[in-house]
Amino acid sequence: MGDALLEVKDLVVEFKTRRGALRAVDGVSFALKPGEVLGLVGESGAGKSLTGAAVIGLLEPPGHIAAGSVTLGGERIDTLPREAMRKVRGKRIGMVFQDPLTSLNPLYTVGEQLTETIRTHLPVNQAEARQRAIDLLNDVGIPAASRRLDSYPHEFSGGMRQRVVIALALAAEPEVVIADEPTTALDVSVQAQIISVLKNLCTEKGTAVILVTHDMGVIAETADRVAVMYAGRIVEIGPVRDVIKQPVHPYTMGLMGSIPDPQGGAERLVQIPGAMPRLNAIPVGCAFNPRCQMAIDRCRVERPTMRRIGATDVACHVAGPAETTP
Amino acid sequence: MLAFLIRRVFQAVIVMLTVAFISFSLFRFVGDPISTMVGQDATIADRQAMARELGLDQPFIVQFWRFIAKAVQGEFGISYRVGRPVMDLIQERLPATLELAFCAAIFALVFGIFFGVYTALRRDSWLTKVVMTVSLIGVSLPTFLIGIGLIYLFSVELKWLPSFGRGETVKIGGWTTGFLTESGLKSLILPTITLGLFQMTLIMRLVRSEMLEVLRTDYIKFARARGLSDRAVHFGHALKNTLIPVITIMGIKLGALVAFAIITETVFQWPGVGFLFISSVQSVDVPMMASYLLLVALFFVIVNLTVDLAYFAVDPRLRISAVATRG
Missing domain, CATH: 3.40.50.300 (P-loop containing nucleotide triphosphate hydrolases)
Structure with missing residues (x-):
């Protein structure tokens, strides 16, 4: 840069x-x-x-x-x-x-x-x-x-x-x-x-x-670009269009799912279960793992580093290429 | 603005009348002025003649009405004790009290604001801790004790400053001033500190807490974010906002300086109106006491009016609402 x-x-x-x-x-x-x-x-x-x-x-x-x-x-x-x-x-x-x-x-x-x-x-x-x-x-x-x-x-x-x-x-x-x-x-x-x-x-x-x-x-x-923060860390950063249309990190996906879509009809809004951890109790590994439905054992031990997936950088062990998102 | 002034002056007159009424009626119970004046071996006829001469045989309301009617014309009667017009006595003594109160007010304001701002800006410095601790002493020690302590230290032990009186004074017109001679200025130092210390610590603690409050506000954060210098932020933006609530309290406190001068004047044998008042109480000199209380009330009224006007100068939000209520 x-x-x-x-x-x-x-x-x-x-x-x-x-x-x-x-x-x-x-x-x-x-x-x-x-x-x-x-x-x-x-x-x-x-x-x-x-x-x-x-x-x-x-x-x-x-x-x-x-x-x-x-x-x-x-x-x-x-x-x-x-x-x-x-x-x-x-x-x-x-x-x-x-x-x-x-x-x-x-x-x-x-x-x-x-x-x-x-x-x-x-x-x-x-x-x-x-x-x-x-x-x-x-x-x-x-x-x-x-x-x-x-x-x-x-x-x-x-x-x-x-x-x-x-x-x-x-x-x-x-x-x-x-x-x-x-x-x-x-x-x-x-x-x-x-x-x-x-x-x-x-x-x-x-x-x-x-x-x-x-x-x-x-x-x-x-x-132009957006960085999504969770518990003091950036979990996903990339061009705004990509992050909004095709979020990769499970937290970003949850965040986007919780926004009402006027064209989306009567579908229920998605909630992320739980709440953000307090500063004195941030979980080991990925800070989001207790609330994450995709979490694997590795997420509870090792803190993920930034990886480039498509156009965005994501801090997640599990997230795959954009196809994995529904 | 003019309507506001007229309203305030009208209120002031009512306050003055109330004070006059209360003090006048209270002093009837202080004792019998005639027995202190005529002495032990006076006959009843002597006493009655004296009472008639002073108008004391009249009903209370009549006595009060005469007092007010004369007071409006600037006549406050004859002192029972000294036998001279009260107005002359007060005029002789007033400069001493006013000069002392003025010095104490300046002392309290300058050091109070200075230390208040300092302790707010340098919260963790050792000097702040020292000042805050000493200020507790200033708040909690009675005035006469501070006065006696100062006399002991600076007059008796160190022999730097005189322990009583005004020193040499210079007479300018009807005003005797101690500002122009060295001994006059020296004599002012200890009474000034004694009278002003309590107010100073109060103002200091008030300024400090207000300043800390203001420093946490968004507009101070924004002023910093705009890159203004510390000086502009602290003294241009923070201090001015601090002073608004401080002005009210200071107004009341500065009025109290004149009233509290009684104790200081007694400790330092200061020839002011407070000292005069104490002597008058001892001899049930009703016209003297009533006039003194009226004088103190007058000070409070003037100070409060000045405070209200000071608001207009400092706070633009008030100027607007004043225009709105007028129009």
Whole structure:
């Protein structure tokens, strides 16, 4: 992957507790090409948000990167000193959070927060920053941008605030944007708009996106590739079309089976029996083996490594070529 | 905004009248002012003449009405004890109390906010642990004990600072100030610490807990994710949000500084209105006591009004709702 913009290799995120370290992200590797949209999906607690936080260097203590590396444009960024990493944040990697209602500081106008961000990263004066802020608000589709610049966050609706958040994340034209559940807190009617704003802007500016979500619909619409996470590990990663149409890993198959299909008629939704293991009780071998109907003895002993099956990489001993899926 | 102000001033008048009424009626039970004034061997006729002269033979309501009517005109009567107008006595003593309360307020605010922010940002440093432990002492020790302890250490043992009085003062117009002489400034140090320490530790603990709360919010995380400098995040974004709830408490606490000055002034023989009040209690000087309580009530009312106005300056959400309720 010589052309990768962002490369995450064997990333391990641990939380130190009194009873030893909890591994919340365990050996995650993926690469992101410039302009590519990578979806990170999984259940709550699968470690997808933590992976995003680790990449941008915003893990909250006691969480920390215990092993692995994060490389941006050929330079390791996980080992950068605080101040150098601060300059990467916002300038080279932007971030969009889940809840637009709480992401903006209530005491500053939208314009103040935009110009502050712009002037932190770009050598412009106040007037230029203000003009750029107006352009950004226009870009994310906020009507009467020059007038709205002096409004406070509470004067915007939820969808409009998320547009402002996106404008802030893109203020210094970063190479990568990490969007952590950007639509989860929004009305369904607004979700599609926000996703299309994010997608269009990133395509236009050539920004790569890591889209963290549990919404497969959003992934199907937006992502180029998708990584499925389970218990802190990536179980399957590949082009979005292949993973959705022909999932190979038993967990991915279960996940796809649990999505209602409008054309599918009255068929019962498939459930995966059991629940994801707690971090202090992750099974030996494949983390999914207790819930897996295809599990063999080997799955309970040996942790599977990534194998290429068709167009996707899969961490499974059993999964065969695509024909084996029904 | 104007309607809001008028409403608040109206409320303030009611508060003042209530305080006046309560204090005036309470002091009737403190004792008989005449017996302290005329002495043991006065005849009953003397006493009655004195009572008539002071208007004490009138019913309570009439006495209260006269007091209010005169107070509105800025006349608070004659002190029974000293025989001079109460207003003059208070005016002489007020600068001492106000300067002390002002210094204590600045001391409490500056160090309270500074240590609060420091202990919130450097949660695990040894200095934080020291400050937090010492602050417990500040909260739990009574004011007079702190004052006596300071006097013992800095005046008796080290002989650095004076143990009582204001030192030399300079008179500017009707205002005597201790700010302009060295001995005046030196005399301020110990009383200021004594009076302000409790408020300082309170403000510090409040700022710390609010700051920790704010630092966990999403907008602080987002501010970090935007790559803003630590300084901008901590002082631009976090501190400003911290101060909103802190302003309320501080307002009430700073009003209390003037009221609590009584103890500090007594310990340090500080010639302020609190000291004057204590002397008045001993001789049942009703006009003096009632005027003093009115003065303290006035401070609270002014401080609270200022706090409400400060909200408008800090929090834009209030400005909008004020416009909305007006229109």
